[in-house]
Amino acid sequence: MLAAFIQGPLVRIIPVGLVLLALQRTLLVDFKVAGVVIELLMATAAAAGVAGGSERGAIMGFTLGLMFDLVEGTPLGSTAIALTIAGTVAGLLALVAADPQWWLGALFVALGTAAGVLMVPVVRLFIGENHPFSSDLVVVVIVTAAAAALMSPALIPLCRWCLRVKQVEWKQPLPDTPL
Amino acid sequence: MAIYSVGRRRVILALLLTSALLLTLDLRGNPFIDRGRDAVSRVMDPVESAVAVVTNPLERAWNGIVNFDEVERENQALQDQLDRLIGTQAAAEAAVLQAQEILALNNLPALSGIDTELAQVIGGAANNIDQVIEINKGRSSGISVGMPVVNQAGLIGKVTSVTDTTARVMLVTDTNYAVGVTVTAAADAEAATAGESAGESDGDGTVITSPSGLTPEEIEEQAEAATSTSTTTTTTVAGGTEAPTGPPTPETTLPGGSDPVIPNFVDPVTGEPLTQEQVLLIAEGEALAATEAAAAAAAAELAATGTTTTTVPVVVRKEYGALEGRGRRLLPQIRFVEDNPSLAELTIGDLVETAGGSTSLAPPGIPVGRVANRADRPGSGGPLLDVELNADLTRLNYVRVVLYKPLSEVGES
Numbered sequence: 001m002l003a004a005f006i007q008g009p010l011v012r013i014i015p016v017g018l019v020l021l022a023l024q025r026t027l028l029v030d031f032k033v034a035g036v037v038i039e040l041l042m043a044t045a046a047a048a049g050v051a052g053g054s055e056r057g058a059i060m061g062f063t064l065g066l067m068f069d070l071v072e073g074t075p076l077g078s079t080a081i082a083l084t085i086a087g088t089v090a091g092l093l094a095l096v097a098a099d100p101q102w103w104l105g106a107l108f109v110a111l112g113t114a115a116g117v118l119m120v121p122v123v124r125l126f127i128g129e130n131h132p133f134s135s136d137l138v139v140v141v142i143v144t145a146a147a148a149a150l151m152s153p154a155l156i157p158l159c160r161w162c163l164r165v166k167q168v169e170w171k172q173p174l175p176d177t178p179l
Numbered sequence: 180m181a182i183y184s185v186g187r188r189r190v191i192l193a194l195l196l197t198s199a200l201l202l203t204l205d206l207r208g209n210p211f212i213d214r215g216r217d218a219v220s221r222v223m224d225p226v227e228s229a230v231a232v233v234t235n236p237l238e239r240a241w242n243g244i245v246n247f248d249e250v251e252r253e254n255q256a257l258q259d260q261l262d263r264l265i266g267t268q269a270a271a272e273a274a275v276l277q278a279q280e281i282l283a284l285n286n287l288p289a290l291s292g293i294d295t296e297l298a299q300v301i302g303g304a305a306n307n308i309d310q311v312i313e314i315n316k317g318r319s320s321g322i323s324v325g326m327p328v329v330n331q332a333g334l335i336g337k338v339t340s341v342t343d344t345t346a347r348v349m350l351v352t353d354t355n356y357a358v359g360v361t362v363t364a365a366a367d368a369e370a371a372t373a374g375e376s377a378g379e380s381d382g383d384g385t386v387i388t389s390p391s392g393l394t395p396e397e398i399e400e401q402a403e404a405a406t407s408t409s410t411t412t413t414t415t416v417a418g419g420t421e422a423p424t425g426p427p428t429p430e431t432t433l434p435g436g437s438d439p440v441i442p443n444f445v446d447p448v449t450g451e452p453l454t455q456e457q458v459l460l461i462a463e464g465e466a467l468a469a470t471e472a473a474a475a476a477a478a479a480e481l482a483a484t485g486t487t488t489t490t491v492p493v494v495v496r497k498e499y500g501a502l503e504g505r506g507r508r509l510l511p512q513i514r515f516v517e518d519n520p521s522l523a524e525l526t527i528g529d530l531v532e533t534a535g536g537s538t539s540l541a542p543p544g545i546p547v548g549r550v551a552n553r554a555d556r557p558g559s560g561g562p563l564l565d566v567e568l569n570a571d572l573t574r575l576n577y578v579r580v581v582l583y584k585p586l587s588e589v590g591e592s
Contacts, residue, residue: 018223022230025223029303030238035508037307055190062194066201070219072305073340073347076212077202079306084194120308127206131354132308134506140307 009059012162017064020044021071035136036143039117041068043148045083046112047155049090050105052163057087060159061116078123086116105156106149113148114141220342293542295329295579296320301345310353310507312336312575317344320580325540327358327533327581333546333569334358334533335578346580350572351511351547356504358541359534360513362550362564364498364525498525499534502547502566510551510565527553531566542583 024040031038041064049057065080072079090112097104117140124132134140148155159165205212298320302313316322318341328335328348336350337358349356500513513531529550535543552565 018226019230022223022227023234025302025305026227026231027234027238029305031241037305039306058191058194062198065198067219068305070216071223072309073216073311074306074309075202076205077198077200080201081195081198084191084198088191117307120306123202124308127202129354130503131505134307134508136508144307 009056009163010063012164013060013063014067016158016162017041017067020064021067024068025071033143033147034139036140038147039113039144040151041065041079042083042086042113042116042144043109043151044155044159045087045116046090046109046148047152048159048163049087049092049112050094050100050108050152051156051159052091052165053094054088054091056163056165057091057112058084059087060163061085061087075127078127079120081123082116082119085119086112089115102153106152109152109155110145110149114145117141117144217342220345294321294582296322296582297577297579298322298346299577300575308506310336310350310356310504310572311339312348312350312578314346314348314578314580315344316580317342317346319343321582322346322580323584326583327541327545328578329545329581330570330575330578332571333548334541335570335572335575337540338580348578350504351502351568351570352504352507352509352572354504354506356511358502358547359536359539360500360502360531360547361534361543362498362500362513362525363530363532500564502531510567511548513550513564513566525550525553525562525564527551529564531564536585538585540583540585542581545581 020040028038028040045057045061045064048060051057052060061083062080065083066076068074068079068083069076090108093108093111094100094105100108118137121132121134121137201212296316298314298316300312301315304311312335314328322338322341324338324341326338328337334351336348336353336356338346339349340347351358502511502513504511527550531547531549533539533541533543533545533547535541546569548566548568548570550564551567554563554565556563
């Protein structure tokens, strides 16, 4: 069991998650764009989906979400659900291309992040909070998605390392190559 | 690249269900989760400190670039404000002392009599939903969940979770925040309207009226008659402060009784402490004397000029409601206010303060803000009032935690 843990992704996800969480709680709280806090953990979960597929994206999102909820004092599991969705959506979108270009990866990360950000108020609504949909939700979604797209060139390789995913090695066959 | 399969779908489903289960456990209250939070916070502290050390220069550079002009403008505005405030400080201090004396007489809790703990803001909300801040004082400083948090401008929020050295504060703008408030309105609109029908108003409560049906002599006679029946006395407050007195009047014999004795007030004749009832009688007598003095002055002015300058008494009315946060960028709103126009017409600019009460988490009298907008609802529901907060929640640095427990909880600790 210990060997499985060491060889599994958690041994890398947790320390990386601690650093990302610290960045989220210190630097990014002040680095607001149009008054919106950039959601680094959400972008990381989506990037994990693009790098390792929906399952690994969900695992990364779930782990980071639980850490966030534990530290931030938000209802435990509420952010985990949103980040799991973000990783899953980005992973599902990444299925359309076997080895997406950097810009396509950025687009998938942005869309996954947008889905996750939209899920946060939905979850809060289900747990009985009043008015979870803020008036500037659209702005929040756009800004966080754009920021996630910009960060994706750094986040996707980081997630590959965390999840022990090797870059795809196959090459597209030439047109005249016999099958 | 990843391939979607049934097995993978099961994993995702399992994670979502686990989240839902944890959510349910946490919402129902679970000591293991609370301990888990404490443990993770302890682990995060050194990591966060290290990251803060690395990122501080970046943060400062960013703030320097982005906020310089704004900070300069704000500095100039604050200097102007400071100059104005210095001018009014002395008057404000005197008013506070008077208010404390009155509150002591009535055994009311006042913010000035409650200890506070100064704390620095060390963090904010790390997402776009919650409106919270983190402060650098916690359980070890006597802070506990529910205590109100204020700054110099007014109410900021309440403590929602505490560790030994830190506490999280839910801001007034959070959608989960609610507190009982009073809307203090001046009910002089009717009086002013009546005054305007007979004369002119200068806009600050002073109405110049034309002569009424009474002759100046008659008014003077009435004023003299009223003065001759006044009853007041001089009260010496321990500590050298003398309570204000009216015009020279006969001594009054104070009724005895079994009321609780107020130690700071003594009878100047006998030197014995006065009871609460006796002090209230004195206060009523002084108020009557002041009214009569004003009437006499008005009569003298009427005799001299043929017109009277009457200061319309501003009657303060209070309406009670619940202030609720509505998220960032939306002003908090007061709901369930019973608007009774015969008492007070709630208007833009009215003051909003905490209402207090035996179960309220905040003591009465903490300034919250002013009414910024009013929207009437159909039916019996009172109006909705948007409240512009006194405190600027986007620029919090030092705050004070009011170490207050509601009366209903005092015996439990």
